[in-house]
Amino acid sequence: MTIQAVIFDWAGTTIDYGSRAPIVAFQKAFDNVGITITEAEIRQDMGLDKYTHICKIINLPAVQNDWQARFQVLPSSDDCDRIFHDFKSILLASLTDFAQLKPGMDQVISYLNEHHIAYGTTTGYDSEMLALVLPIAAKQGYQPTVNITSEQTNGIGRPAPAMLELASDKLEITNAASVMKVGDSINDILEGQNADAISVGIIDGSNLMGLSQAEFDALSAAEQAALRTKVADEYKKVGADYILQSMVELPALIDSIS
Structure with a gap:
């Protein structure tokens, strides 16, 4: 099997170590209406498009209980809209x-270019969010050929395969088994599986790990090892085809498959 294309996620996979930007924004947006949400509550559905993600959070039993206690009514679709706009x-x-590239991405970009392997992205960002990230990534040498949001798939985001299939179509890849999906959340892995692509989970700096680089570096070696094992186990539970500690290992994986 020859890998013809690699489709990456953005935050937590190629940029934004620990996928911190969405977490901060989710917490601030809910805090602005007097509702406190935990990182665990946010991270369990990371990888969805952001509007769907907010609707998922607002329907969590704990959030519904807090909302009713504060406002004497349950949250409505209008509340979801309002929080999304603030978010x-x-x-x-x-x-x-x-938007800083994660460690190892320089080597990955060089490898893909040298081996003429196409690459693109699917994302939970919308086009306006993506428009801010793309030029910053480009200045760092990262210029995916295609970048797919759920706005391009009639609102169908992960874990459905629609975005990944569209990215493959735009790259003119007809064999799904030759496409590798690389991500840092459970929904990334499920997206790859549902598209019949090869799914790869990244451990370090991932949404599943949930720590900034400074927070991770502050852990002892034993704590780092235990956390990496925990994240790997979560990928294994959903059937990831491959699990890498960091992006540095991706070129060797592609070589071994090819």
Whole structure:
């Protein structure tokens, strides 16, 4: 099997170590209506498009209980709309602070270019969010050929295969088994599986790990090892085809498959 294309996720996979930008924005947007949400509550559905993700959060039993206690009514679709618009404003204002490429991406980009392997992205960002990230990534040498949001697939995002299939179509790849999907959340792995692509989970700096680089570096070697094992186990539970500690290992994986 020859890998013909690699489709990456963005935050937590190629940029934004620990996928911090969305977490901060989600928490601030809910805090602005007096509702406190935890990172665990946010991260369990990471990888969805952001509007769907907010609707998922707002329907969590704990959030519904807190909302009813505060406002004496359950949250409505209008509340979901309002929080999304606030979330989006917060995220747009902070995205450029979280657009640094993750360690290993320089080597991956060089490898893909040298071996003439096409690459693109699917994302939970919308087009306006993506428009902020793309030029910053480009200045760092990262220029995916295609970038697919759920706006291009009639609102169908992960874990459905629609975005990944569209990315493959645009890259003129007809054999799904020759496409590799690389991500950092459970929904990334499921997206790859549902598209019949090869799914790869990245451990370090991932949504599943949930720590900034400084937080991870502050852990002892034993704590780092235990956390990496925990994340790997989560990928294994959903059937990831391959699990890599970091992006540095991706070129060797592609070589071994090819």
